Amino acid sequence: MMATGLQLAMTAGALIGLGVALLVWRLTPADPDLGDALGRLSPEHAKRAVEALHPASDTRERLGVWGMKTLPAGAWGTTPVQELAILRIPVSRYYGEKIMFALLGLAIPPLLTTFFTLLGARLPIFIPAVATLGLATVMFFLPNYNVRDDAKKARAEFSRGLGAYIDFVALERNSGAGPRQAMEVAAGVGDSWVFRRLGEELARTRWSGLTPWDALHGLALELGLPELDDLADIMRLSGEEGAQIYRSLRARSAGMRSAMLAAEKARPTRSAKRCPSR
Numbered sequence: 001m002m003a004t005g006l007q008l009a010m011t012a013g014a015l016i017g018l019g020v021a022l023l024v025w026r027l028t029p030a031d032p033d034l035g036d037a038l039g040r041l042s043p044e045h046a047k048r049a050v051e052a053l054h055p056a057s058d059t060r061e062r063l064g065v066w067g068m069k070t071l072p073a074g075a076w077g078t079t080p081v082q083e084l085a086i087l088r089i090p091v092s093r094y095y096g097e098k099i100m101f102a103l104l105g106l107a108i109p110p111l112l113t114t115f116f117t118l119l120g121a122r123l124p125i126f127i128p129a130v131a132t133l134g135l136a137t138v139m140f141f142l143p144n145y146n147v148r149d150d151a152k153k154a155r156a157e158f159s160r161g162l163g164a165y166i167d168f169v170a171l172e173r174n175s176g177a178g179p180r181q182a183m184e185v186a187a188g189v190g191d192s193w194v195f196r197r198l199g200e201e202l203a204r205t206r207w208s209g210l211t212p213w214d215a216l217h218g219l220a221l222e223l224g225l226p227e228l229d230d231l232a233d234i235m236r237l238s239g240e241e242g243a244q245i246y247r248s249l250r251a252r253s254a255g256m257r258s259a260m261l262a263a264e265k266a267r268p269t270r271s272a273k274r275c276p277s278r
Contacts, residue, residue, distance in 0.1 A: 064096030080144065082224035083151035086158070097143045105136035155225065156260075161194030162227055163256040169235075170249035179239040183212050213239060227256060 068091075076095060084094055109131040168189050172182035180202075187199035198216075205215045213236040220229035230252060238245045 058093075060096030060100060061090060061092045062096070063099050064090075064092035064094065067095045067099050068092060077141065077144070080147050080151070082222065083147045086151050086154050086223040086225075087147065089147065094143060094147065098140050101142050102136045102140040105139035106132055109135055155223075158194050158197075158223070158225060159227055159256060159260060161190065161192050162225075162231070163253050163260070164190065165195060165198060166231055166249050166253040166256070169231075170246050170253070173238065173249070174246045179235055180212050183216075183235065211236075211239060 076098070079091065079094070081091075084091060109128045112131075113128040165186055168186035169182050172185050173179070177185060184199070184202050187195050187202055189195065197219075201215050201219050202212050204210075205212050208215070210218070213232040216228055216232040216235070220226065220232060231249075234245050234248050234252065237248075
């Protein structure tokens with residue numbers, strides 16, 4: 001008798017949760033996101049589309065590709081495109097993680113219901129049903145937080161690496177190297193992922209037809225890095241107008257270091273305000 005009641009509770013909870021999820025899916029409007037639609041018209045979208053043309057390498061990507069073809073566009077919420085770009089996470093893998101987290105959320109409440117039922121605790125049928133839907137929804141949006149948190153750390157690391165890169169570019173320009181040569185040589189000096197990313201972008205300009213500063217401008221927009229956009233503007237003046245930019249580059253690098261130092265000094269102060277001494 002206990003086994004029969006347990007099976008009914010698990011089946012009813014799973015079916016109710018699945019039914020509500022399917023109902024929400026069907027009622028979700030399929031209107032395209034305006035930002036995504038405009039992004040498809042940008043030059044950077046063509047580059048991302050070429051990079052995305054690779055076979056799914058794991059279960060998450062295959063699941064994400066299935067979800068992109070099956071689920072309505074509005075079901076995903078706002079996609080953190082810039083954050084995914086700086087982390088170099090394919091959108092399909094990100095969507096696959098959201099689906100996997102949601103499936104895990106659907107599975108946990110029935111398992112807990114089974115555990116409590118085996119202990120003799122009879123839960124009303126609506127409790128596992130509501131818990132299943134609620135936990136699945138929360139876990140579906142958990143990758144959003146993870147991606148934004150990781151991207152915040154990556155942007156801070158990129159800013160530190162970019163400050164060193166600007167110094168190297170300034171030294172190369174002061175030694176008489178041309179704008180393109182200075183940017184490419186400076187990118188080859190470091191071995192961190194920041195220098196490799198800049199080097200890849202500059203190497204791509206040799207066949208794409210873009211100037212190096214236009215490529216950095218596009219990368220700044222793609223990753224959400226205003227500091228990189230400032231560097232692109234400075235190098236544009238040097239390349240198109242022949243301006244002497246050594247002092248401008250060193251001043252920009254010093255300004256970035258001062259801003260990062262001020263942020264580091266302010267962090268303990270904010271922590272102390274949150275945790276006042278007793």
